[in-house]
Amino acid sequence: MTNNEIVLGIDIGGTTTAFGFVDRSGKRLATGIIPTESQQPAENLVARLQVEIARQRATLPPRLQLKGIGIGAPNANYRLGTVENPPNLNWGASTNLVELFQRLYPLPVAITNDANAAALGELYFGGARYMKDFIVITLGTGLGSGIVVNGELLYGASGFAGELGHTIVDPQGRQCACGKTGCLETYVSATGLCRTTLTLLAERLEPSPLRELNFQQITAKQVFLAARAGDPIAVAAFEETARILGMKLADAVAHTSPEAIFLTGGLANAGELLLTPTRRYLEEFLFSAYRGKVRLLLAEIPEGTSAILGAAALIWHELEKSSANPRSPQQDQSNLQG
């Protein structure tokens, strides 16, 4: 790799799609953003992106060589190059996005889901730069996770490994949008924090400004502000969220034994209000062989840029795997297409 090489990282969301040209050090050289227009077919998005990408590329020095394209998207299947039944996009059962891009760009293209991209971003450009085994947890509307083992994202037999948001906290517990009951993300996520707050408002009698908000109105931000101001209901809601997160992270450690777990996404902005009690519960629930050996940290890459940097890291990682081990069995792992 030379200093003249760049990649394109693309983050496809339900409302907007952002992209950036990124060099090997994680520097974004030019960026753009367009509406996703979720009711249109994927071809429409890709065509509009092509125009905007060309416009931004024209602002860069011609000596810079574009080496590949990485894409982060909801419900992306890394192995197949597809996006499958995306919840906020009217794209149908399966769209081969890698193929769509390769019709326009004769380059290596790879795709993965948002949480996996966040994990690779942290590995390449963030707090996991010197780690081989770690987990990134994204705490937004739901709970996503990307698990890195031996420096490689864990995909498993299905290509969908690392869905910690759908591990079970309580088989008789809360309804999850996935159709199951008691999934972790119904308790630990921005939405989960609000559900816990409402439950506590029903169970307890302390006065609280949160009593003036209905189910539609309450947000994680409001619970955070109330907790910071000492509201006992909001404080208890964070404590309960931390207890469940700490318990399930202890389970995660008993599976893959990471060196660190990184939190990112909206709810992670609560910072020490969430981290401090979660660390305490994590240690309490950890099996003795792991105690004192797992760090719980905030992701280093800011939330606003992590999606583009993660998508860029994905394709840097693919390019480096294929150039480092041209004949090794590891190449079977690579998903480079093009």
Add this chain to the structure above:
Amino acid sequence: MTNNEIVLGIDIGGTTTAFGFVDRSGKRLATGIIPTESQQPAENLVARLQVEIARQRATLPPRLQLKGIGIGAPNANYRLGTVENPPNLNWGASTNLVELFQRLYPLPVAITNDANAAALGELYFGGARYMKDFIVITLGTGLGSGIVVNGELLYGASGFAGELGHTIVDPQGRQCACGKTGCLETYVSATGLCRTTLTLLAERLEPSPLRELNFQQITAKQVFLAARAGDPIAVAAFEETARILGMKLADAVAHTSPEAIFLTGGLANAGELLLTPTRRYLEEFLFSAYRGKVRLLLAEIPEGTSAILGAAALIWHELEKSSANPRSPQQDQSNLQG
């Protein structure tokens, strides 16, 4: 590898230590067994083993070349080559067993714990021969697990990944010998089945021959025989065991997404009495992306031979990693010493 190459697999238990010379196809060519004498230091065991190993080797054709030694032992640390605080051996905090063997044998030596060895045995000689991602669960006095990802045992940052027996079923639940509360192995293991049976005898009123047995007397075998004869308490104990196992295996799938999960160890001898309800609960608790894609199977290698074959597979695996990838980064993964 030629047909003239063999390895030595050693299984160290609290009561006896067994070994066997094993070829690449998994055939045991000569075997031996001696008392472990758990109160003696490890040096004593290794010295007595050397005598018996020499005696058995003399029965083999001289053309067979011994290429390495694999060891399965409780609380073994693969990375360090040590056995640490073994529960049934008076060996102290840490014994470097790899070093002890290498003083006598100038060969590659590797060590891992029992459940990891069982997983490698299944990978090399059993039902996982064509798999890259699977989990082996050993159901004995406790619950052990070996997780294989991309054809490699998962060790994680600590070297102790895959302790599913100490994931949490109920934070207010049963006391575990590890010092925690509500660990999976207090519910799902031979011992766990007996504890569940006693609880059900207290909760329910159906007549049962098991009412004549006290805590000391009841065994998993008796609960199995009673369940097979239709005893409602014993049937309910298996159902509850299967429910908890299915739920926690669904969590395990959400971490590493295996193609199959294999059960072995004493309690797995219950066969379909345990497998059928566990399969039902597993599917029920699985996240939709995994449903219908994970097989729950009995391990193919018989319990009596799996420890020696697993230890042999460990060292075959190390030998093949180092000869296949002499320059690849994967070599960092190898723990060949000698």
